[in-house]
Amino acid sequence: MFALSDTLLRRFAALKSTADFWSLRHVRESRESYWVRRRVAQAPFFVDDAGAMLTVRIAGVEAYAATSDLSQAGLQAALERAEQMARTLAGRNLLDLASLSYPTEQNDDVMPGYEQPLASAAHWFELLMAEAALIPQDARLVDSHVGLTFTCHEQIYLNSAGACLRRAQRYVFPQVGVTASDDGDSQGRSFGGTHLARQGGAEVLQQLGVIGSAARIADEALQLLLAPNTPNGSRDLLLMPDQMILQIHESIGHPLELDRILGDERNFAGTSFIRREDFGHYPYGSSLLNVTFDPGVPGELASYSHDDDGSPAQREYLIRDGILQRPLGGALSQWRSGLPGVANSRACSWNRPPIDRMANLNLEPGDKTQAELIGGIERGILMSNNRSWSIDDARNKFQFGCEWGQLIENGELKGVVKNPNYRGISSRFWRNLRAVGDVSTFEVMGTPYCGKGEPNQVIRVGHASPACVFADIDVFGGAA
Amino acid sequence: MDARQHFSALLEHLQAQVVGEEGFTLAYGAEVSSFIRFNQGQVRQVGDVQQVYVTLSLYQGQRHAESKLALSGVLDEDLPRLQQIVQRLRGVLPTLSDDPYLRVNREAWCSELAGEAVRLDSAAMAQQIVAAAAGLDLVGFLAVGPQYQGFASSWGAFGWYAASSFNFEFSLFHGNGQAVKSGYAGEQWDAQAFARKLERARQQLEFLGRPAKVLQPGAYRAYLAPAALEELVSLCCWGFGAQALASGGSPLQRLFNGKAELSPLVTMDERIEGGLAPAFTSEGPRQPLRLIGQGRPGERLVSSRSAAEYGLIANGSGSGEYPMSLQMHGGELDEQHVLQQLGTGLYIGNLWYGNFSDLPAARLTGMTRFATFWVEDGQIQAPVSTMRFDDSLFDFLGPQLEALTREPELLLPSGTYGARQTGSMALPGALLSRFTLTL
Numbered sequence: 001m002f003a004l005s006d007t008l009l010r011r012f013a014a015l016k017s018t019a020d021f022w023s024l025r026h027v028r029e030s031r032e033s034y035w036v037r038r039r040v041a042q043a044p045f046f047v048d049d050a051g052a053m054l055t056v057r058i059a060g061v062e063a064y065a066a067t068s069d070l071s072q073a074g075l076q077a078a079l080e081r082a083e084q085m086a087r088t089l090a091g092r093n094l095l096d097l098a099s100l101s102y103p104t105e106q107n108d109d110v111m112p113g114y115e116q117p118l119a120s121a122a123h124w125f126e127l128l129m130a131e132a133a134l135i136p137q138d139a140r141l142v143d144s145h146v147g148l149t150f151t152c153h154e155q156i157y158l159n160s161a162g163a164c165l166r167r168a169q170r171y172v173f174p175q176v177g178v179t180a181s182d183d184g185d186s187q188g189r190s191f192g193g194t195h196l197a198r199q200g201g202a203e204v205l206q207q208l209g210v211i212g213s214a215a216r217i218a219d220e221a222l223q224l225l226l227a228p229n230t231p232n233g234s235r236d237l238l239l240m241p242d243q244m245i246l247q248i249h250e251s252i253g254h255p256l257e258l259d260r261i262l263g264d265e266r267n268f269a270g271t272s273f274i275r276r277e278d279f280g281h282y283p284y285g286s287s288l289l290n291v292t293f294d295p296g297v298p299g300e301l302a303s304y305s306h307d308d309d310g311s312p313a314q315r316e317y318l319i320r321d322g323i324l325q326r327p328l329g330g331a332l333s334q335w336r337s338g339l340p341g342v343a344n345s346r347a348c349s350w351n352r353p354p355i356d357r358m359a360n361l362n363l364e365p366g367d368k369t370q371a372e373l374i375g376g377i378e379r380g381i382l383m384s385n386n387r388s389w390s391i392d393d394a395r396n397k398f399q400f401g402c403e404w405g406q407l408i409e410n411g412e413l414k415g416v417v418k419n420p421n422y423r424g425i426s427s428r429f430w431r432n433l434r435a436v437g438d439v440s441t442f443e444v445m446g447t448p449y450c451g452k453g454e455p456n457q458v459i460r461v462g463h464a465s466p467a468c469v470f471a472d473i474d475v476f477g478g479a480a
Numbered sequence: 481m482d483a484r485q486h487f488s489a490l491l492e493h494l495q496a497q498v499v500g501e502e503g504f505t506l507a508y509g510a511e512v513s514s515f516i517r518f519n520q521g522q523v524r525q526v527g528d529v530q531q532v533y534v535t536l537s538l539y540q541g542q543r544h545a546e547s548k549l550a551l552s553g554v555l556d557e558d559l560p561r562l563q564q565i566v567q568r569l570r571g572v573l574p575t576l577s578d579d580p581y582l583r584v585n586r587e588a589w590c591s592e593l594a595g596e597a598v599r600l601d602s603a604a605m606a607q608q609i610v611a612a613a614a615g616l617d618l619v620g621f622l623a624v625g626p627q628y629q630g631f632a633s634s635w636g637a638f639g640w641y642a643a644s645s646f647n648f649e650f651s652l653f654h655g656n657g658q659a660v661k662s663g664y665a666g667e668q669w670d671a672q673a674f675a676r677k678l679e680r681a682r683q684q685l686e687f688l689g690r691p692a693k694v695l696q697p698g699a700y701r702a703y704l705a706p707a708a709l710e711e712l713v714s715l716c717c718w719g720f721g722a723q724a725l726a727s728g729g730s731p732l733q734r735l736f737n738g739k740a741e742l743s744p745l746v747t748m749d750e751r752i753e754g755g756l757a758p759a760f761t762s763e764g765p766r767q768p769l770r771l772i773g774q775g776r777p778g779e780r781l782v783s784s785r786s787a788a789e790y791g792l793i794a795n796g797s798g799s800g801e802y803p804m805s806l807q808m809h810g811g812e813l814d815e816q817h818v819l820q821q822l823g824t825g826l827y828i829g830n831l832w833y834g835n836f837s838d839l840p841a842a843r844l845t846g847m848t849r850f851a852t853f854w855v856e857d858g859q860i861q862a863p864v865s866t867m868r869f870d871d872s873l874f875d876f877l878g879p880q881l882e883a884l885t886r887e888p889e890l891l892l893p894s895g896t897y898g899a900r901q902t903g904s905m906a907l908p909g910a911l912l913s914r915f916t917l918t919l
Contacts, residue, residue: 038789040580043545043546044546044572047549048565051550064528065527066527066530066531067529068551069557074552074554081528082528085514085527085603089523089526094520121572121575143729179728180728184737186733186840188729262519263519263619264619266651266653266659267661270849271657352529353525353527388835388845390833392866392868393833397847399868399918399919401835423918423919425919454517454621454896455513455623456896456897458897478837
């Protein structure tokens, strides 16, 4: 762990610069992926990525240079490139960062169990092949996959003010999916899609219940193939946690990113229907809605002590009793806007700069069991596991689709329906939140695939949520 | 060290390492990129990235394993690291089972395309952009610099691609929140050409100042500009892959199994000439393919793995089975007559955030974004508030497709996930008699 730490400290100390402030963020990430498709083991895939981003601030102008050459000469050359850019573009910069403070802390943030070694490739393939064997032989099951990815991430942040922040984490990302197809239709069912990932080691597979799930997944894919389409019309909607996390992500997380509200993302990811002046009083949802930025949940993907700009992370309410409290904005965005924020300045790797990102964004549990949630619905539908998402650039008008739907009539679960879709408008949708599941329905999940930024970045975000009920939502099925 | 020399030295080192029945392939991707973001017409964030990645696949009989590695570009440091990876893969291979679908292309081939090494000055470009944006709320992203891609095998394959380019994608915002999007990309920055692009966008901005028209959900006549059509075609074109078609994952499955058709106006090719992508993949030289001919299914993209798995013939497609330079043929509609032919309806400049409502039915949803106008009697009347569409490819490029513009527009990718994208798409604009809006 932190094998390059001493070397980097020495090389950083030897860097020569006339900048007012400079920092180095070194990232080393190793990944191993195992994949079995249609009961055939694919080639294992390993990744070993490492590099560093040097950032300078000169007379209020900030610039970065990233390099995979970590030699003394390579780091010095990167620092000088950053300095040259900062000087060349002086006077054309939007922000004068001269008065922006910088971190001075020293801290190690190491995930428990980080140094426990992982098993061999042969072990993981044996496990995956056994899981794949649970998928029955049926000509309609045209595709299947069982996969597993482990990623070890180590980061060292150093700056000219003396900060030294080190972080070591491992992420586990299991996947199981089956596609059933017949007569021009196809239906897929998966174990959490791409939204089940956690920090940890092999124990995560047991915690998530992945092992032994493939037979159920295959059976549900076949059920969907035979199911009628989701009916069109207005219904109460019960969203399970594996869809709630997508709903939270797209229509709470992204609109609360402060850099979007400040206009940085208008050319790509978009803007927000939320304005600066909305914080502190805007009724985002019903009084049942409580949303936190929580970097301290064990095992959640974005649990950390400091963000990538070195700000200390702590739990904060973003929405409390339905009222909007604070945005998702790191130290720079807070300084620009004068608003409170959170420690969410994050970069996907060494070759991309930190920007405002979601981290762990959770909807807090309520007081209803799942049976009570279902029992309280007269005419509704349960939807589970996202398969399609689309939302406008202000993060307001959305349409989401799920893998699995089940009608609810008079407080009871009824038949399975395929192609369950729903649409709504964020600014109204959360006000229809009618019931929130208790801790027995609460699940910790996360996705490795949140895209944003120019240059583009894909980053890991954590989400946790109970099941929730929304009143009078426009639902519909497919074309078939 | 020069990138091609670096790649060749790595290759030479590996060739000296192979023993017995071992073989390898080596893919190389490097770039030296300046990235500059703009907000409110000024520089918001600036930096540069120098990166080199190789992906080594090692083969022993029917077993193989793969490793991607970040390199420094300094050979003395990189060779030992590459050697470590070889040893790691050698250690893993004996523990694996045979792969029944492994068909390595063992042919020797050579493909080399290196553009002129033009030095591009990103700082000078940024200075011009800031000066030209005075008084405008310009938001944008400039990516500049050389890119390198290589591929080689122990069996004598060698592909090299080098290009130096810039891509400036920008939006101009009106005070009312409406925006127009444009871009300027190429290999040599021409200040006058950029000024013309900016001026055209500024002219559209004037229309955006009019009060926005709020549309009700329903079906409308519509013209999709090439950039709007790109969002829809991009969503569907991975569906040309043999694996996607065989495994129920393709939105084009009903087209290829004869249960649906597109308009006879629709012809699409995967091309080599005229596209901006390497002429090779990890499977060898790419082939020109007719993917859709007059609305009917043509070739599918077949990798060697899919060929073995499904009993097909490989056609040079990479393992992703995705077209790299798709061209849709133009039609008979002159671009200057678009508004007149549209008559009354929607002029849609861009679509965004597409996804599937029903994948096997090729039913797509997404949003209007940037420069979408309400047109009456061939005249632009007002910008349109953001609307959601939900419609099937088999309808809007089927019986509802009235005409395509004459000249397909070359659309360059601006994506920078992990690395700057290469490739391109050439699409005409499409006049539709009906396009369905739902929210």
